[in-house]
Amino acid sequence: MPISNAQIAKVFYRIAELLDIKGENPFKVRAYEKAALVVESLSEPIEKIYQEGRLMQVPGIGKSIADKIGELIETGKLSYLEELESSIPAGVVELLKIPEVGPKTAWLVYKELGIKSIEELEEAAKEGKLRVLPGLGPKTEENILKGIERLRRFGERVPLGIALPFARQVVEWLKERAPIDKIEPAGSLRRRRETIGDIDILVTSTNHLEVMDAFVSLPIVREVLAQGETKTSVITDMGIQMDVRVVEPDCFGAALQYFTGSKEHNIHLRKIAQDMGLKISEYGVFRGDERIAGRTEEEVYNTLGLPYIPPELREDRGEIEAAKEGKLPHLVEFKDIRGDLHIHTKHSDGHFTIREMALAGKRMGYEYIGIADHTKGLGVAAGMNEEEILREKEEIERLNEEIEGITILAGVEVNIKMDGTLDIDEEVLDQLDFVIASVHSAFKQPKDVMTERICRAMEREVVDILGHPTGRLIGKRDAYEVDGEKLIDEALRTKTILEINAFPDRMDLPDILCRAAKVKRAKFAINTDAHSIDQLNLIEYGVATARRGWLEKEDIVNCLPVEELLKLFKKK
Numbered sequence: 423m424p425i426s427n428a429q430i431a432k433v434f435y436r437i438a439e440l441l442d443i444k445g446e447n448p449f450k451v452r453a454y455e456k457a458a459l460v461v462e463s464l465s466e467p468i469e470k471i472y473q474e475g476r477l478m479q480v481p482g483i484g485k486s487i488a489d490k491i492g493e494l495i496e497t498g499k500l501s502y503l504e505e506l507e508s509s510i511p512a513g514v515v516e517l518l519k520i521p522e523v524g525p526k527t528a529w530l531v532y533k534e535l536g537i538k539s540i541e542e543l544e545e546a547a548k549e550g551k552l553r554v555l556p557g558l559g560p561k562t563e564e565n566i567l568k569g570i571e572r573l574r575r576f577g578e579r580v581p582l583g584i585a586l587p588f589a590r591q592v593v594e595w596l597k598e599r600a601p602i603d604k605i606e607p608a609g610s611l612r613r614r615r616e617t618i619g620d621i622d623i624l625v626t627s628t629n630h631l632e633v634m635d636a637f638v639s640l641p642i643v644r645e646v647l648a649q650g651e652t653k654t655s656v657i658t659d660m661g662i663q664m665d666v667r668v669v670e671p672d673c674f675g676a677a678l679q680y681f682t683g684s685k686e687h688n689i690h691l692r693k694i695a696q697d698m699g700l701k702i703s704e705y706g707v708f709r710g711d712e713r714i715a716g717r718t719e720e721e722v723y724n725t726l727g728l729p730y731i732p733p734e735l736r737e738d739r740g741e742i743e744a745a746k747e748g749k750l751p752h753l754v755e756f757k758d759i760r761g762d763l764h765i766h767t768k769h770s771d772g773h774f775t776i777r778e779m780a781l782a783g784k785r786m787g788y789e790y791i792g793i794a795d796h797t798k799g800l801g802v803a804a805g806m807n808e809e810e811i812l813r814e815k816e817e818i819e820r821l822n823e824e825i826e827g828i829t830i831l832a833g834v835e836v837n838i839k840m841d842g843t844l845d846i847d848e849e850v851l852d853q854l855d856f857v858i859a860s861v862h863s864a865f866k867q868p869k870d871v872m873t874e875r876i877c878r879a880m881e882r883e884v885v886d887i888l889g890h891p892t893g894r895l896i897g898k899r900d901a902y903e904v905d906g907e908k909l910i911d912e913a914l915r916t917k918t919i920l921e922i923n924a925f926p927d928r929m930d931l932p933d934i935l936c937r938a939a940k941v942k943r944a945k946f947a948i949n950t951d952a953h954s955i956d957q958l959n960l961i962e963y964g965v966a967t968a969r970r971g972w973l974e975k976e977d978i979v980n981c982l983p984v985e986e987l988l989k990l991f992k993k994k
């Protein structure tokens with residue numbers, strides 16, 4: 423029974439959640455969360471690792487976790503999880519979907535008020551019934567109501583970081599199980615939007631029925647909505663809908679273009695076609711009854727007098743006008759990235775040594791990597807003090823003499839304190855190759871205070887890069903209240919580089935702000951914030967965000983050779 427990495431990770435997150443609700447030992451909870459993270463960020467299918475007997479070699483997977491993975495792969499179930507689930511009412515777990523409700527609160531309102539659903543919690547919050555409970559107050563009620571509203575606004579959308587590996591797994595499975603020629607996920611996934619509503623997969627095949635049979639029998643299918651010869655729709659166990667369409671090879675390009683969208687982009691294209699006396703649909707571009715294009719997307723665009731437009735730009739935000747004038751940007755690609763400048767190691771909360779991360783960076787094809795561990799203010803992440811930072815720098819110098827083929831840059835991710843000062847002595851920061859400054863605390867400051875705080879930090883000469891500039895966690899936490907416009911202007915004035923943090927739940931700076939900042943000629947760094955070797959692969963989400971923000975390699979500092987990058991860091 424095939425099972426994906428994402429599915430197994432989901433099981434471990436679920437266990438962590440349930441243990442947390444029951445108030446179990448935090449270390450145990452943490453161990454399951456870690457296991458989930460490890461599985462989620464593996465670059466190969468865990469089933470393969472299991473079958474080859476290599477599970478225990480994966481860092482972060484011990485005996486007990488390995489056994490559970492084995493049981494899941496062999497039986498598709500986990501008895502431990504079933505036991506846990508039966509000991510807690512389902513509605514209580516539901517409450518955790520609300521961004522503002524943690525396990526303690528969920529358990530408390532259940533035990534004290536018998537609340538077992540989001541609706542019941544909403545009512546109690548509105549009626550002011552929660553404030554009598556220990557540790558809760560009117561402010562909590564307000565936050566919970568806001569959280570419920572945000573949950574409803576988000577609906578069943580799934581972050582790209584979950585949907586993309588999920589879709590890729592389905593593509594792999596279909597290829598193994600049916601005769602498939604071309605296969606491509608379309609829709610907002612192909613445009614790399616940060617959240618995905620449903621997943622569309624387009625296929626060409628000599629045997630439609632076999633494709634559809636293979637699809638509906640995949641283990642991720644929770645419910646088959648409709649099964650037909652050209653289109654089949656299911657609800658997946660991730661809660662989102664997935665459609666597979668089998669199209670004729672002569673219309674594959676037209677179908678891919680049509681189902682990639684966006685709707686607005688397609689409406690604009692249709693108008694252009696009409697003005698030329700043509701018709702465009704998912705079957706092709708037609709003059710009268712004659713199909714004059716449809717096999718490839720290039721063909722479709724060219725027939726409309728346009729060059730090919732990359733999917734990430736297709737939002738009708740000026741890309742069609744730019745295409746007409748031959749002014750489309752040459753979007754940055756992964757191969758342009760020469761190094762990753764935001765990497766954590768065992769010196770703070772990363773899982774690997776500097777040497778291991780450097781060698782992994784070399785395998786990625788990078789010329790350099792930048793180590794940026796946390797500093798002391800961040801208690802939970804084992805941050806470094808001044809002395810430890812200097813010792814890490816010495817270690818990096820030694821490793822640079824020893825390791826060939828990649829340069830390790832010595833940096834830190836320093837905390838921006840509540841008042842905008844940094845939590846490390848500037849004389850120490852001055853000795854490093856570069857400094858990332860990030861907000862990791864007091865997220866709920868009022869807008870003007872937060873804006874002032876960040877601007878004050880960028881003002882410091884030692885600060886080269888502003889880390890994850892808006893602080894949002896997609897689907898979990900809104901960006902902090904900050905004046906984006908002012909932030910960009912101040913970044914320019916102070917020559918501070920804006921990070922595009924590639925972590926899929928961050929993708930921060932968001933695409934829209936990337937574009938706004940590019941117009942003003944800001945500089946960017948696409949970094950992963952990797953805490954493990956596998957997370958270096960997350961760079962693709964940063965590249966996708968940059969591409970959606972119209973960025974070219976000239977805008978990105980880590981597309982520069984190391985000497986030029988170091989010069990740029992010094993310039994400030």
Ligand SMILES: [Zn+2]
Pocket residue numbers: 835860862889890
């Ligand atoms: Zn950070």
Ligand SMILES: [Zn+2]
Pocket residue numbers: 764766835951
């Ligand atoms: Zn970080």
